[in-house]
Amino acid sequence: MGLEEKIPDSIILTSLDKMVNWARKRSMWPLGFGLACCAIEMISTFAAHFDLARYGMEVMRASPRQADLMIVAGRVSMKMVPVIKTLYEQMPNPKWVISMGACASCGGVFNNYAILQGVDRIIPVDIYVPGCPPRPEQLMDGILKLQEIVEKDSLKKVHEEWGRKAV
Amino acid sequence: MSAEKKTVTLNMGPQHPSTHGVLRVKLELDGERVVTAEPIIGYLHTGIEKTMESMLYYKAIPATDRMDYLAPMSNNLGYCLAVEKLMDIEVPEKVKWARVCLVELTRVASHLVWLGTHSIDLGAMSMLMYAFRERELIIDLYEACGGQRMMTSYIRIGGLASDLPADFEKKVRNIIKTIREKMKDYDKLLTENPIFIMRTKGVAVISAEDAINYCLSGPMLRGCGVNYDVRKANPYSGYENFDFDVPLGKNGDAYDRYLIRMEEMRQSLKIAEQAIDGMPEGPYRAHVPGVVLPPKEDVLYKMESMIFHFKIITDGFEAPVGSVYQAIESPKGELGFYITGDGTNIPRRVRVRPPSFVNLGALPILTEGHLLADVVCAIGSIDIVLGEVDR
Ligand code: SF4
Numbered sequence: 001m002g003l004e005e006k007i008p009d010s011i012i013l014t015s016l017d018k019m020v021n022w023a024r025k026r027s028m029w030p031l032g033f034g035l036a037c038c039a040i041e042m043i044s045t046f047a048a049h050f051d052l053a054r055y056g057m058e059v060m061r062a063s064p065r066q067a068d069l070m071i072v073a074g075r076v077s078m079k080m081v082p083v084i085k086t087l088y089e090q091m092p093n094p095k096w097v098i099s100m101g102a103c104a105s106c107g108g109v110f111n112n113y114a115i116l117q118g119v120d121r122i123i124p125v126d127i128y129v130p131g132c133p134p135r136p137e138q139l140m141d142g143i144l145k146l147q148e149i150v151e152k153d154s155l156k157k158v159h160e161e162w163g164r165k166a167v
Numbered sequence: 168m169s170a171e172k173k174t175v176t177l178n179m180g181p182q183h184p185s186t187h188g189v190l191r192v193k194l195e196l197d198g199e200r201v202v203t204a205e206p207i208i209g210y211l212h213t214g215i216e217k218t219m220e221s222m223l224y225y226k227a228i229p230a231t232d233r234m235d236y237l238a239p240m241s242n243n244l245g246y247c248l249a250v251e252k253l254m255d256i257e258v259p260e261k262v263k264w265a266r267v268c269l270v271e272l273t274r275v276a277s278h279l280v281w282l283g284t285h286s287i288d289l290g291a292m293s294m295l296m297y298a299f300r301e302r303e304l305i306i307d308l309y310e311a312c313g314g315q316r317m318m319t320s321y322i323r324i325g326g327l328a329s330d331l332p333a334d335f336e337k338k339v340r341n342i343i344k345t346i347r348e349k350m351k352d353y354d355k356l357l358t359e360n361p362i363f364i365m366r367t368k369g370v371a372v373i374s375a376e377d378a379i380n381y382c383l384s385g386p387m388l389r390g391c392g393v394n395y396d397v398r399k400a401n402p403y404s405g406y407e408n409f410d411f412d413v414p415l416g417k418n419g420d421a422y423d424r425y426l427i428r429m430e431e432m433r434q435s436l437k438i439a440e441q442a443i444d445g446m447p448e449g450p451y452r453a454h455v456p457g458v459v460l461p462p463k464e465d466v467l468y469k470m471e472s473m474i475f476h477f478k479i480i481t482d483g484f485e486a487p488v489g490s491v492y493q494a495i496e497s498p499k500g501e502l503g504f505y506i507t508g509d510g511t512n513i514p515r516r517v518r519v520r521p522p523s524f525v526n527l528g529a530l531p532i533l534t535e536g537h538l539l540a541d542v543v544c545a546i547g548s549i550d551i552v553l554g555e556v557d558r
Contacts, residue, residue, distance in 0.1 A: 048296040
């Protein structure tokens with residue numbers, strides 16, 4: 001899905017890149033699901049005090065088919081691995097992933113049999129937000145950094161990368 | 168669908184916005200009616216008990232934070248009280264009062280999250296915003312105490328991690344005043360809201376007999392009129408000195424549980440106020456050389472304190488052989504810690520009695536015969552935290 005597939009190979013994009021990226025960066029829809037403690041901080045970020053709506057990202061989608069940002073908020077247990085993979089695969093391209101918290105990034109304090117030591121072992125991650133749990137400001141910072149990445153992407157490059165990104 | 172099979176199997180979760188985490192429910196539906204609802208858990212299994220069994224006693228405290236992450240202080244308290252019982256440590260009066268004050272505010276914070284998420288499940292979107300706004304005040308207090316917003320690990324074996332911050336009293340009084348004020352708004356928004364009443368009254372009913380048979384605790388049990396509160400039945404941490412009521416329901420439905428939690432928040436504020444009024448002076452840690460860490464100020468200036476500090480940090484302390492069980496009334500119900508010491512510096516067994524897990528067992532009877540939409544209400548009114556269910 002997306003504009004990329006409609007563009008012929010021999011065309012170089014400049015203004016279209018800018019325009020599309022500007023729109024994409026300001027209207028990213030996160031997938032509304034939380035795993036553990038970090039999810040509570042994620043909700044705090046969306047709620048009144050911190051108000052993520054200021055950055056145009058507050059529309060949580062319940063269905064992965066309508067989302068383009070996945071915030072992996074919390075520890076990923078072995079039983080959850082296939083579920084997260086399926087959710088990621090169900091999201092339409094282009095899609096981004098934020099790994100929120102120490103657990104999702106590297107297993108955190110739980111170096112044991114039950115917890116996947118980093119969600120990047122199963123899906124590609126664009127931004128890692130450290131902390132246990134990260135403060136809402138940290139998550140916001142992560143999101144702003146992701147917006148910078150999105151802004152600089154070229155549509156053609158993104159399209160070429162899809163092949164690589166699929167796991 | 169074959170001609171004989173009249174029911175439809177529907178899978179709800181583990182990624183579903185109203186399962187409060189990663190609960191999965193397998194539903195058998197006859198049209199819109201639920202025939203059976205089977206909760207399937209384990210999607211957040213973290214191996215916390217096993218992890219705690221491989222750690223020195225005091226190093227396991229951060230793991231307890233991450234169990235019921237809506238009420239980290241309650242978990243800290245339960246675990247620390249159990250270890251204190253095992254080691255036979257008596258904590259100073261001030262510590263007891265400060266702990267009571269903090270865990271009661273934790274109850275308010277936990278119930279606020281419940282209020283927000285439960286009402287968003289039922290369609291009252293704005294409640295979440297209000298509830299989280301007030302919760303932020305309590306989180307600020309945590310941060311002032313323990314330096315972290317959620318995982319404070321502030322309550323330690325034999326005392327507190329550090330002395331109470333200088334503006335503790337001012338902050339607590341502000342919290343009490345603000346939340347009391349705002350609770351009037353919540354009442355206006357929900358308690359007499361006809362839509363809310365229609366969605367919750369007579370929904371997810373459980374009888375007192377069933378509740379006892381299913382071993383429920385907390386608001387789930389008190390919702391059907393059974394008067395059991397660990398704070399009254401087996402007072403710990405000086406609860407016998409506080410004057411408060413235990414609210415009871417009559418019908419055992421979701422609406423009664425809502426009323427009980429609202430009243431519990433008021434009572435908790437009352438207890439916190441008593442605790443702050445009568446807070447005695449004194450040290451913030453018990454003086455038990457070799458077991459309880461000496462105060463940080465001493466570690467910097469006194470030789471023996473530094474040695475003890477070094478020894479406890481590297482080696483821990485050796486617990487006697489024996490088992491203890493200590494229960495507390497966490498926001499979800501009776502939270503118990505069962506610890507077996509074997510004479511070494513790590514516990515042989517740590518077993519947690521998680522209230523959410525036991526309460527979740529009642530989901531099949533709560534939903535049987537009800538409509539599909541009421542399953543969401545039932546899950547919300549149990550007030551589960553998956554971190555505690557799966558551990
Ligand atoms: S990083 Fe910390 S807060 Fe986040 S899920 Fe892991 S244990 Fe919980």
